[in-house]
Amino acid sequence: MGVFDKYLNKKRNNGDVCRPTTENFFIGSPEAESEATITPITLDQFFEDYLxxxxxxxxxxxxxxxxxxxxxxxxxxxxxxxxxxxxxxxxxxxxxxxxxxxxxxxxxxxxxxxxxxxxxxxxxxxxxxxxxxxxxxxxxxxxxxxxxxxxxxxxxxxxxxxxxxxxxxxxxxxxxxxxxxxxxxxxxxxxxxxxxxxxxxxxxxxxxxxxxxxxxxxxxxxxxxxxxxxxxxxxxxxxxxxxxxxxxxxxxxxxxxxxxxxxxxxxxxxxxxxxxxxxxxxxxxxxxxxxxxxxxxxxxxNWFEDIYRGDETKSFLRQFINKRISVNYNKLGYKINDKSDPWTSFVDEKSFYGKTGFKYVIDHTFYRPRDLILFFKDINTLKLELPLRQNDIKNALLPR
Structure with missing residues (x-):
């Protein structure tokens, strides 16, 4: 736990109603060298050998x-x-x-x-x-x-x-x-x-x-x-x-x-x-x-081979982002509704129409882990309420 974490979580720990936000979220650094040493959550906490x-x-x-x-x-x-x-x-x-x-x-x-x-x-x-x-x-x-x-x-x-x-x-x-x-x-x-x-x-x-x-x-x-x-x-x-x-x-x-x-x-x-x-x-x-x-x-x-095969919740990229969401939720004391798929606590799938929220996001990437990190890199500064809705992603996260 960081030195200020007890103050950041004080309101929640006292039982006050506090809707979780993306403040203090760290999805990752696009450079593995930085993530290995100088970031708030390090590579060893995130890393899984999915492939x-x-x-x-x-x-x-x-x-x-x-x-x-x-x-x-x-x-x-x-x-x-x-x-x-x-x-x-x-x-x-x-x-x-x-x-x-x-x-x-x-x-x-x-x-x-x-x-x-x-x-x-x-x-x-x-x-x-x-x-x-x-x-x-x-x-x-x-x-x-x-x-x-x-x-x-x-x-x-x-x-x-x-x-x-x-x-x-x-x-x-x-x-x-x-x-x-x-x-x-x-x-x-x-x-x-x-x-x-x-x-x-x-x-x-x-x-x-x-x-x-x-x-x-x-x-x-x-x-x-x-x-x-x-x-x-x-x-x-x-x-x-x-x-x-x-x-x-x-x-x-x-x-x-x-x-x-x-x-x-x-x-x-x-x-x-x-x-x-x-x-x-x-x-x-x-x-x-x-x-x-x-x-x-x-x-x-090869991360994109299984994107279109069967259940997208089992795809490697979904597992990759799920691990990073889970680490952040645990660090900030937020509740994960489905521990097998933390994405559904991070993104409100019901707010998307025509395609799933995950498909909506990765269709704006090149199907690489770094793209997902870059997509959500600045959410800590936006203080968006969780779970994220389609309008949040469209208005705040998509490049203009």
Missing amino acids: DILSQLNNEKFIVLGRKGSGKSAIGEHMFALAQGEPNLFCKFIKKPDIDVEHIVQIGKEQGYSIERSLLYKWIMLTHLLDLILQNQSAIEHPAFKFVKQFVDRNRGFIDIRKDEIRETIIKSGLTVGAEYLNRAVSAIGHKEREIKGGRADFYKMLPNLELILSSILKCDKNNQYIVIFDDLDIGYHTDNPNDIETTADLLRMAKYFNVDFFARNGIDSKVFVLLRSDIAKSILYTADMGKLLNSYSVEL
Whole structure:
């Protein structure tokens, strides 16, 4: 309960007649990142896996497809939230605004360096997985742990390759990173013959040893799970740009390599996930091997498939909005007449003619969860009496 909630509900609790209104309602934020952290009711209170995505991701699937606003980031944020409460689960987001591979490739060209996207993605995945392992104090018994920590700390400039800092790093050091502590880590696991000569070397020359060390640590670390999530890939993406298409295809190929060849075949319980907009997936569909890869390893968020099938009260979108209505009614102390369908306490279906209230609302959307959130986003400022009537929705909520 919020600090002011007892005053907001005081009138009701004293038994006074008080018709419920939309004041203090929070249906949600259109951005899952905000809903996960800074909103009055957080994503963990709202989240339900209505489309059964997580169980499929527990198997061989690792790509989540969906239209913009369909809930891809919500899936990722939910996994991240789970990791905060689970001592044996470690999770990290890699977002394009922070690490833009194509941007780094272009900076390299400006400075006279040729950077292969696939090798850069491999470096990013390996180093970020190692960085996650460093958060796990139980891994300190591994002989390479302290050297890996020193390697990561000494080479932060080319590991936390932030978009606004990478240019300076490449200008100053090129593509090279310090090899000393990686050599010590390799020696610690009994592969002294694989040490890299010289104090520094190009990042891609480190990849075999980094992979060797990561494999050694993870095979000894059977009780923990490490997850890396790639998100916001649509930012700055152009479906007719060959570089954007190939960059995304390289990401999916490398994610497949880690999930299928590196993790699964070695019995390692870790995963790399990619959250990808459906139209972007279509734009790379005809790139070599992408059709088979997407067909084999993706799961799609599809909310509109069941809208016109049978009972609309059982539709996924109805369940989605019902959960959010229920959380608000419980928070504000309002009575829900039908707990199996809170919508009927929120909207007066009898005031609609020709179609149901739910159909009336979703026909003004693109059949996405974000659309329903946006539709009701400002009702807390309108203080409309509940249940909402058709005129309330028509006059106050529909865009003009």
